[in-house]
Amino acid sequence: MKKITFIISCLLLVTVSKAQITITNSDMPVAGDSVMLSITNTIGTIDETLTGPNYNWDYSTLTYNSQQEQKFDSPFTFPSIYALLFSVLNTSFGMENRNLTSLPIPGVTFSAAYDFYKESSSSLKQVGSGYTINGTPLPFLYTADDVRYTFPMNYGNTDSCDYKYGLPIPTIGYYGQTGHRVNVIDGWGTLITPLDTFQTLRVKSIITSSDTIYLSSLSFGSNVPQPKRVEYKWLAAGKQIPVLEIDGTINGTNITLTNVAYQDVYHSGAGVNELAENQLDFSLFPNPSSDNVALQFSLIAASSVKITIADVIGKTLASVEEGVQTTGTHLKVINTKDLNLSKGVYFIILQSGNDREVKKLVVQ
Secondary structure, eight states: OHHHHHHHHHHHHHHHHTSOOOBOGGGSOOTTOEEEEEEESOOTTOOTTOOOTTEEEEOTTOOOSEEEEEEOBOGGGSOHHHHTTOSTTTOSEEEEOOSOOOOSOTTOOEEEEEEEEEEOSSEEEEEEEEEEETTEEEEEEEEEEEEEEESSBOTTOEEEEEEEEEEEETTTEEEEEEEEEEEEEEEEEEEEOSSOEEEEEEEEEEEEEEEEEEETTTTEEEEEEOOEEEEEEEEETTOSSOSEEEEEEEETTEEEEEEEEEEOOOOTTOOTTOOGGGTOOOEEESSSBSSEEEEEEEESSOEEEEEEEEOTTSOEEEEEEEEEEOSEEEEEEEETTTTTOOSEEEEEEEEETTEEEEEEEEEO
16 A cells, blocks of 8 residues: 555656646846846757647757846836836836847947836736937837736747837938737746756747838838747746747748857856956945945956946936046945935946946945
8 A cells, every 4th residue: 555655646746847837927037137148049950849738848958159148127227318218117127138230221320229128917018128329329118018928827828919119210210110929838848958957838929020111311111021030938937037048030931040048157258248247346345335335346358437326216316437447456435425325225337338237335
């Protein structure tokens, strides 16, 4: 009898360990989180389309080309130009978008993108973006949100949305996009990556979109259909973002991979795409403070540096450093009384080149 009970218990353990999971908003990122990603452009001979219930995906042989640290910034720390449209009232966090490389408009230099998200118990959706065009950051709200996930997420769920945004570009014209997203949770099971083994849900997203372009100088506009896109995302409990994501464009029955990213540990010397968060050593002491605060930072190469102080609603209160700094360690002393900082919470923002780090300062 004991032997039979033991066998039944073992079978139950195996069944539980293989049971499909449910993903909710509690498994998503919150402001202040950060995740290290390894990036590659190939998955070898693996067929990324294969999926199903209780499936085993083995991506353990992936090899990174570079790494990125994905940060989820608080609305309290958004640059002032973005804070005009995005705050805690409509945004949960913002994050840098490194996958957009150009806009299909003559005469436009596109150098950076920043995305804004709103998270609730029922969904995670993109509510806006900011593009740096011809050197000027231009924020804009979506007129129809792009719903990335609908909660709770379980195998077999399907949802869709129609999103839309438009961006007037001074002296140039207008750029906008309309799109349709279909999300299908088409698999659950065990995923193996170079980092670890995870119990996951897999989400397949198909996105069809069309750009709207208007050039003021030519008084001419046009709608330009974009290639159909596919996103495969493996989600695990408590991991904030996909532990593996494979993106591509669809041409007939062929899929061309455009991006492969998986959660990983930091690897020194991983490549030129590492972020400054891995290159900067930024610290404050003492913290909390009632008088002088020493800010210490290190640079691996000479770079422009700007240090500002913002309040809890993101308003810039003071600039305490701006200029080019040499390689090595630097120390800046901030006197809270000279800056008229009363008791409370503030944010020290260090900008080095194109990268940015934020730390909380408590004044007693």
